[in-house]
Amino acid sequence: MKESHVNMNINDAKGTAVVLTDNLYKTKSAKTAHGLVRGSTRFKVIGIVDAPTAGSDAGDTLDGSYRDIPTYFSIEQALERNPLPDYAVIGVATPGGILPKGLIKEVKYCLSKGVAVVNGLHDLLSNHEEIVHLAKAHNTAVYDIRKPKNYADNNFWSPNIYDLTTPVVAVMGTDCAVGKRTTCGLLHQLCNDAGIKAEMIYTGQTGWMQGYKYGFILDSTLNDFVSGELCHAVLSAVANEQPDIVLMEGQASLRNPSGPCGAEYLVSANAKKVILVHEEKDFYHDEPSWGKIKSLESEITLIEAYDAEVIGICLNTCELNEIQAKQKVETYKKKYNLPVVAPLIEGVTGLLPVIKNIL
């Protein structure tokens, strides 16, 4: 029996889920849906709602790997099943973080069927009176993942981070949406498969949704507490799990104009090693008006100016075929004299030696 219907303790959410995409599954806006399809220990995804790709397998659409996750034309169609899923998860980012009308309608439909809704937009469901009313009426709940914490529940930075002997690696990128979280997840898996106990620190809503235990949602944290929350996540993971290595999911990029991020990892979490995810493209956010992406060389130089070292490069080759991707990897290896992998075609196994090297 649920005692409260809004602002539920988000960490209680776990179960089967249908994912809402506002018809954007094939775009980078659906990063959260993609992450859930790739794998989650928190939610077992039983279907995706996305009219443009309805009828296909969501894994196949994403990266060519069948995952037995059907895509439905509408939420009504998705919920014509028995038993109902435990949750409907909003799996897209929207312009300005606002809940668009189409999603509001779908959210209401889910609640009316008694299905709880998980929301990672800045626009909180708990601020929509009608939605809260519906959740209560149907004895279900809404979970606002991006609800900012009360200031007193945040942590300040602590110099204890300097006492860590566990290697802390930042998985950073040269732009938003180039695959930092996916790469970090692959590295986490790679380490654990190889008998290296790794903890991944999530820093976005998708990481939380995928079920990683330590982390916080960086972009909905009051700026004063970003370093403290990151530091606290790393220290907690090390204290509780005694991992061999900590991998931190990066956000944005050091010079993405809409929200530069990265110094927190290198300075506040004291990461001395960086794995850099890069996609060859012209503009930040693929938007000419945002300006040209700076060169990979200059990104490495900037990271070095923060006293950290790039130990490997992951190339996002989503725009290339396999032959082109492999050629690109060879070119980069020669140019940068660093281990280079293309996770989409070969995984990240090629980075295992360099990881073993820092343990």
Add this chain to the structure above:
Amino acid sequence: MKESHVNMNINDAKGTAVVLTDNLYKTKSAKTAHGLVRGSTRFKVIGIVDAPTAGSDAGDTLDGSYRDIPTYFSIEQALERNPLPDYAVIGVATPGGILPKGLIKEVKYCLSKGVAVVNGLHDLLSNHEEIVHLAKAHNTAVYDIRKPKNYADNNFWSPNIYDLTTPVVAVMGTDCAVGKRTTCGLLHQLCNDAGIKAEMIYTGQTGWMQGYKYGFILDSTLNDFVSGELCHAVLSAVANEQPDIVLMEGQASLRNPSGPCGAEYLVSANAKKVILVHEEKDFYHDEPSWGKIKSLESEITLIEAYDAEVIGICLNTCELNEIQAKQKVETYKKKYNLPVVAPLIEGVTGLLPVIKNIL
């Protein structure tokens, strides 16, 4: 007649004020009180409450310049005057941003006398039931400057920043509390006195309290909106005031571990010129456990890695006498081949040529 007693529109606050310091006036924790003593167009300071320096002139205690601002032993003593001030302003930062017991008592006393209270701590007065009750009972108000905006009232970053032709200068520092805001204010005054129309973008509570028109409180902004709010402040200042130059108040420092800050200025606000405030000291936050402050050379290199240029250095010489300070300035001029000034002994006039040079 006030309609609401809590969460008043903060921009309505303007008038006479007494400043509460929790007995910390002589420490760096009282930066806000110091800023108000140095000058504000929003609040006319009629007194400081600080038992350790009671009886002295607050200006004289701060920097040896008499300013006709008496310091009182207690809030009771400060309010034994007619007419009462319009506001009591909390002028200190406290550990964790929490309202300590002593200040709570003083706040309550002020409200009981009908004096409105302005609070810049993370701990919001409007969350203290008893305080809200008192404000209502005495027909006065509380103003929480650090209350985070609703997400929808925040601005996202806009590429329009690239179209600006007005020079944008970031006044950054090599640590917290080295004089960035004071220096920025002095440069603002210097420009305007020289017939150069300057706008200063405030980024902290003290800048707001001093009456600067454009800006936001960076550390209580959700991280996703920091770049957008900064960009919006600059674009608004330029659109409305058509200044010859925009000066931005920096926060923390690029490598301060408790909250690195600076990329937002260089990347999101596209500042290509930096005036760097530096104090020769060993440790961040004067705290050995926080780690050694990196060299000024490496700070300049890091700024250059962000494609910006340091055009002048301001030395904080608070620990030196006048002769030592002047010698230090000469040493720095030779070493860095840049204009160098020591604002505390000679102001910032020495930077006028380099400012004129970028107009």
